Amino acid sequence: MSIEKELIKRSGSICELCSATENLKVYEVPPISTGGLDGSLLGCNNCIEQIDNAEATDENHWRCLNDSMWSEFKAVQAVAWRMLSRLRSKGWSQDLLDMLYLEEETLKWAEATGEGLDDSEKIIHTDVNGVILEAGDNVVLIKI
Ligand SMILES: [Zn+2]
Secondary structure, eight states: HHHHHHHHHTTTOOOTOOOOOOEEEEEOOOSSSSSSTTTTEEEEHHHHHHHHHHHGGGGGGGHHHHTTTTTHHHHHHHHHHHHHTTTTHHHHHHHHHHHHOOOHHHHHHHTTTTSSEEEEEEOOOOOTTTTTTTTOOOOOOOOO
């Protein structure tokens, strides 16, 4: 069975974050280490766009995490943690974050994108000229 079909079955054909029933697609939760079913969730366009674009984050939309953060699936837990961290300046979000318990491995995964950290706390990767590398930049490694 394809991952998409597995996810549709797992979720009951709804967005695993906000329960929307339309425009659903497979979202591979970055950084993709395992990928596959455990590394993915079924999300609606609305959720996925906001996950990928912090500036488009609509605070009220994410109150859905009140329910979905209790998902048994690690991909959903990790994304819930990230979005709550992004919004943690809002009281309600910090409250939920305080209640959300992730296993160590899942927490590491959730933290891996640096979500919720101030820029100064993020691990910044720079090239030899001190230019900050963004995801997607090509780096040529030279063996000396
Ligand atoms: Zn959604």
